[in-house]
Amino acid sequence: MKISFPFRTLVPTFFAGLIDDPILLLRIRSSGRHLMFDCGQIHHLAKRTFTNLDAVFISHAHMDHWMGIDAVVRQLIAAGKTVDIYGAPGLADRFEHKLNGYAWNLAEDYWSSFRVREIFPDRIGCELFSGAESFIRRRLEDEERKGALTYRNDQVDVRSTTCEHRIPSEIFRIDERPAYLIDREKLAELGLRPGPWLGDLKRSFLHRAPLPEALTLSRENGETLTVHDVPALLRRLLKPQPVHSIGYISDIGYTAANRDKILGLMSGVDLLLCECTFLSEGQDRARASSHLCTTDVNELLAELKPRFFQPMHLSRSYSRRSDELYRELNPPAETTLLRVPLQLTPRPLLADEIHWCDAGDDV
Numbered sequence: 442m443k444i445s446f447p448f449r450t451l452v453p454t455f456f457a458g459l460i461d462d463p464i465l466l467l468r469i470r471s472s473g474r475h476l477m478f479d480c481g482q483i484h485h486l487a488k489r490t491f492t493n494l495d496a497v498f499i500s501h502a503h504m505d506h507w508m509g510i511d512a513v514v515r516q517l518i519a520a521g522k523t524v525d526i527y528g529a530p531g532l533a534d535r536f537e538h539k540l541n542g543y544a545w546n547l548a549e550d551y552w553s554s555f556r557v558r559e560i561f562p563d564r565i566g567c568e569l570f571s572g573a574e575s576f577i578r579r580r581l582e583d584e585e586r587k588g589a590l591t592y593r594n595d596q597v598d599v600r601s602t603t604c605e606h607r608i609p610s611e612i613f614r615i616d617e618r619p620a621y622l623i624d625r626e627k628l629a630e631l632g633l634r635p636g637p638w639l640g641d642l643k644r645s646f647l648h649r650a651p652l653p654e655a656l657t658l659s660r661e662n663g664e665t666l667t668v669h670d671v672p673a674l675l676r677r678l679l680k681p682q683p684v685h686s687i688g689y690i691s692d693i694g695y696t697a698a699n700r701d702k703i704l705g706l707m708s709g710v711d712l713l714l715c716e717c718t719f720l721s722e723g724q725d726r727a728r729a730s731s732h733l734c735t736t737d738v739n740e741l742l743a744e745l746k747p748r749f750f751q752p753m754h755l756s757r758s759y760s761r762r763s764d765e766l767y768r769e770l771n772p773p774a775e776t777t778l779l780r781v782p783l784q785l786t787p788r789p790l791l792a793d794e795i796h797w798c799d800a801g802d803d804v
Contacts, residue, residue: 444779446749447711448685450596450617455714455751456486458785459763462505463691463753465714466490467615469596476592476599478613478689480509485786491516496592498599499528500691501610502535511539514555518572523554527591527601529609533557533568537578545575556581560591560601560611589614589706602702604693606731613689614706621646622680631677633666634659642675688747690715691754694731703741710747717752720759721769732756735769742772751779760784 446453452468462481469476475494481504497513500506510526517524526536536557552572559566567581589600591613600614621643628635638656645652652671660666668674688710693699707713718732727734742750750772755763763783772778 444749444777446685447683448617448687449620449682451615451685451687453687453712455753455781456483456785457753458782459753459755459766460757460760461784461786462509463714463716464509465687465689467597467687468493469594471596472594474594476597476615477513479506479691480513481505481507482786483509483512486512488516492520494524495594496525496527498592498601498611498613498689499526499532500612500689501529501606501608502532503608503692506691507535510536514540514553517553519549519551520553521551523556525592526555526557527560527565527599527611528557529603529611530559530561530566532559533566533578536568536570540570540576548572548575558584560603561586562603565591593618600706602706604699604702605696606692606694610691610693612691612693612703612706614686614710615689616686617684619682619684621675622682623678624680627678632660632662634661639678642671642678646675646679686710686712688713688715688745692716692718692732695727695733695737700741704744707745707747710745712749712751713742713745713747714751714753715741716754717766717770718754718756720762720765723756735766739769739771742770742776746773747776749777749779751781753781 450470452470454466456464456466463479464483465478467476473493477494477497479500480497491513494517550573554569554571557568564586565584567584569579569581570576571579589602590598591601592599596618598616598618601611603609604612623639636659638658644650652675656668656671658666658668686709688707690703715738716733717735717738719727719734721734721736724734724736738752752766752770755766759766760783767778767780770778
């Protein structure tokens with residue numbers, strides 16, 4: 442059965458199987474831009490998947506969530522754009538070490554740049570690695586951070602909070618930003634004639650820009666009306682609409698502090714993707730390695746009640762017992778449990794599957 446998500450703007454794709462390195466790609470329908478969450482093994486992603494990539498969000502720098510950043514650089518190096526990489530403090534150092542493992546003596550002016558944005562409680566630190574300058578690291582001015590907000594464009598807000606996984610591990614919530622839809626019935630009630638001023642209101646709403654102190658508008662009867670309380674007019678003409686969201690939780694321990702942060706950030710999400718590394722029998726192993734087990738996830742689901750839930754990042758030790766995971770998960774009645782293949786990445790090739798061919802042979 443094909444799943445129909447309620448999102449107006451977001452098109453989520455999970456590019457991993459149950460035991461693969463997790464990769465969530467979000468396409469923003471109205472702009473065609475992409476956001477990526479975690480990037481472990483990503484060799485199976487088509488190059489055009491990266492073309493419209495604007496930002497990568499890294500939960501933590503363990504290899505299975507971070508190693509694919511080399512492939513991101515490789516695929517986008519000639520794109521002539523700037524890509525943002527978000528993660529915990531210290532990520533810029535790790536990125537610099539990765540880049541320093543390669544020689545960049547053939548750098549071109551059109552090469553892409555990468556901005557590493559480190560997430561602090563009160564600010565976003567920013568470091569630029571410019572491709573045209575062989576990825577020399579340059580410190581940029583910090584940006585003020587308001588609450589949990591980490592990233593914003595015209596269509597979505599990304600919020601995050603730092604949990605514990607023996608190292609800091611970010612969890613992310615992606616909210617569709619409401620569009621400014623005009624309530625035509627309210628417009629007719631006020632007797633106002635549509636015009637360019639409606640576009641001005643929409644742009645002010647979308648970009649949180651200051652509104653004019655007054656508007657002079659035309660009525661349908663030909664009269665003019667001067668509105669001095671423009672914010673009140675904006676609110677009155679706004680057509681109510683639902684706002685939908687996605688939660689992404691990867692690799693955290695089930696501590697009281699982490700639990701409180703999850704419940705605080707993820708309340709009301711429509712789609713929740715969450716690690717479930719161990720079955721209930723492995724709870725002690727989950728505690729020792731700062732992961733979640735099915736018992737922990739069931740407790741979170743009972744509180745959050747998402748419309749859809751997808752487990753991910755099951756331990757490879759359960760590769761022959763994945764059905765037990767779905768039997769142990771017990772989401773609320775209103776939650777649809779999603780199932781993904783055990784493994785989505787291609788099987789590695791063996792030496793006896795590769796054959797030398799003469800130049801005249803058909804390959």
